[in-house]
Amino acid sequence: MTTTTKYIFVTGGVSSSLGKGIIAASLAKLLQAQGYRTTIQKLDPYINVDPGTLNPYEHGECYVTDDGAETDLDLGHYERFLNVPTSQANNVTTGRIYQSVIEKERRGEFLGKTVQVIPHITDEIKHRIQILGKSGDYDIVITEIGGTVGDIESLPYVEAVRQLKWELGEHNAIVIHLTLVPYLSAAGELKTKPTQHSVKTLMESGVQADVLVCRTEHEISDSIRVKLARFCNVRKEAVIQSIDASTIYDVPNLMLEEGLDKVVLEQLQLASETPKLTVWNEFLTRHKNPKNEVVIGLIGKYVELQDSYKSILEAFIHAGAENEVKVKVESIHSEYLNADNIKLKLSHLDGVLVAPGFGERGIEGKIDAVKYVRENNIPFFGICLGMQMAVIEYSRNVLGLKDANSTEMDSETTNPVIDLMEEQKTITDKGGTMRLGAWSCDLMDNSIVSSVYGEETILERHRHRYEFNGTYKEAIEAAGMKATGLNPDTGLVEIVEIPEHPWFVGVQYHPEYKSTVANPHPLFVAFIKAALKHKNQK
Numbered sequence: 001m002t003t004t005t006k007y008i009f010v011t012g013g014v015s016s017s018l019g020k021g022i023i024a025a026s027l028a029k030l031l032q033a034q035g036y037r038t039t040i041q042k043l044d045p046y047i048n049v050d051p052g053t054l055n056p057y058e059h060g061e062c063y064v065t066d067d068g069a070e071t072d073l074d075l076g077h078y079e080r081f082l083n084v085p086t087s088q089a090n091n092v093t094t095g096r097i098y099q100s101v102i103e104k105e106r107r108g109e110f111l112g113k114t115v116q117v118i119p120h121i122t123d124e125i126k127h128r129i130q131i132l133g134k135s136g137d138y139d140i141v142i143t144e145i146g147g148t149v150g151d152i153e154s155l156p157y158v159e160a161v162r163q164l165k166w167e168l169g170e171h172n173a174i175v176i177h178l179t180l181v182p183y184l185s186a187a188g189e190l191k192t193k194p195t196q197h198s199v200k201t202l203m204e205s206g207v208q209a210d211v212l213v214c215r216t217e218h219e220i221s222d223s224i225r226v227k228l229a230r231f232c233n234v235r236k237e238a239v240i241q242s243i244d245a246s247t248i249y250d251v252p253n254l255m256l257e258e259g260l261d262k263v264v265l266e267q268l269q270l271a272s273e274t275p276k277l278t279v280w281n282e283f284l285t286r287h288k289n290p291k292n293e294v295v296i297g298l299i300g301k302y303v304e305l306q307d308s309y310k311s312i313l314e315a316f317i318h319a320g321a322e323n324e325v326k327v328k329v330e331s332i333h334s335e336y337l338n339a340d341n342i343k344l345k346l347s348h349l350d351g352v353l354v355a356p357g358f359g360e361r362g363i364e365g366k367i368d369a370v371k372y373v374r375e376n377n378i379p380f381f382g383i384c385l386g387m388q389m390a391v392i393e394y395s396r397n398v399l400g401l402k403d404a405n406s407t408e409m410d411s412e413t414t415n416p417v418i419d420l421m422e423e424q425k426t427i428t429d430k431g432g433t434m435r436l437g438a439w440s441c442d443l444m445d446n447s448i449v450s451s452v453y454g455e456e457t458i459l460e461r462h463r464h465r466y467e468f469n470g471t472y473k474e475a476i477e478a479a480g481m482k483a484t485g486l487n488p489d490t491g492l493v494e495i496v497e498i499p500e501h502p503w504f505v506g507v508q509y510h511p512e513y514k515s516t517v518a519n520p521h522p523l524f525v526a527f528i529k530a531a532l533k534h535k536n537q538k
């Protein structure tokens with residue numbers, strides 16, 4: 001079989017949470033910076049068809065692509081590192097694999113055969129792995145296999161990798177195995193045994209790792225590298241240390257120092273050169289040498305979990321670097337906010353972001369927060385549910401519609417200023433049925449957004465069922481809150497602003513998904529600039 005696209009599989013062993021996504025994204029960055037068109041894909045072994053139905057407590061944020069896929073948050077890292085959009089094909093779950101195979105079976109496509117894990121499920125996995133490669137858009141496809149080798153759930157994936165490695169041939173597909181080399185402080189030593197066992201487990205499934213990436217808290221000595229190479233059948237240069245970093249954005253440079261890109265390209269028989277990382281390193285310099293600091297309140301209900309608002313936190317890092325400002329994010333639990341403690345909790349902040357979310361829990365606290373920042377001229381940025389809360393707050397406290405609400409929270413309200421979208425009213429299934437993906441939006445002249453974007457029409461990603469109720473548009477605008485972004489086809493209100501306020505912007509979409517190192521999102525950049533201005537005026 002001839003092939004032009006090269007495949008790199010990233011598996012994990014010993015423990016979960018070793019950061020396979022960051023290693024994959026860092027390697028991709030190094031390959032991209034040498035001119036290779038590179039993409040990354042994540043295969044998740046769980047049975048949900050996509051992570052859209054998962055609570056953020058389970059797997060963190062659900063990341064949304066332009067084509068409307070609800071995906072694993074690792075895809076966010078891929079986009080932030082590579083500055084190339086991902087799509088439905090970049091995230092596949094066991095649920096989706098089985099769904100396709102079962103649908104084919106129902107259509108009679110297996111011609112009376114017994115449908116089995118091997119070959120039918122593994123064939124479907126191999127097909128999904130090669131969709132991106134066969135598109136002709138990429139020289140290299142990196143496939144991250146979720147979970148840990150040895151898990152029952154991962155077995156069909158590891159088997160598909162074994163088959164593909166064989167079918168694609170030597171130098172066309174390689175396996176990078178990420179493991180943990182723990183430090184035993186009582187012995188004062190780094191231990192290689194868990195890695196040896198993990199590589200052995202992979203071999204039991206017929207897969208030999210070509211490169212080992214070893215997560216560690218301490219420098220791995222030469223003798224340990226030799227030992228790992230000997231026990232695991234890899235060359236010494238293919239034992240790569242991945243030491244704890246202060247920021248994920250350091251990892252590409254750390255991998256470059258270790259020569260991960262070189263080893264990989266050599267094994268794929270591709271030429272290597274020095275990666276061009278100018279833009280990346282300029283960002284790092286600005287990120288690490290801030291000239292000022294702003295404190296932003298992030299108001300949400302999943303604040304105890306770093307991963308729940310991953311893209312927002314990363315967008316702050318990009319926007320901070322752009323402004324040469326350190327963005328200190330204070331996570332504030334909206335459930336515990338009320339009119340009595342709001343001043344204590346918010347008055348010192350330079351800006352407030354009210355987060356996206358679903359359901360009733362904690363929303364009154366969000367509304368109190370909007371009221372406080374509106375009345376006290378603190379820069380406000382509302383995203384999705386945050387924008388909806390801003391509309392409710394304005395309707396209640398400025399228009400005097402005391403029971404204004406979203407029908408998501410109170411289906412009986414007499415003033416549904418936020419209401420279920422028309423096309424949502426007949427939908428009963430929960431999975432993949434929200435208003436998803438990129439939709440266009442026309443920006444009004446003389447608004448904050450038109451000057452921030454410098455464009456008349458924008459494309460931003462959505463994930464919601466409820467919307468600004470157009471019936472109230474005239475009254476709300478007359479009272480002072482303006483609809484400054486509208487969907488050109490439906491007239492749906494996508495953006496609201498308050499012109500009398502120094503910086504008050506609510507957006508129905510999720511700008512955080514599109515912020516990358518190379519392209520910090522203009523709204524986040526402008527919000528941080530406004531926060532800095534607010535701080536300097538205090």
Ligand code: GLN
Nearest residue numbers: 356357384385464465466
């Ligand atoms: N729950 C709201 C809706 O469905 C907001 C969703 C969000 O914040 N992503 O419209």
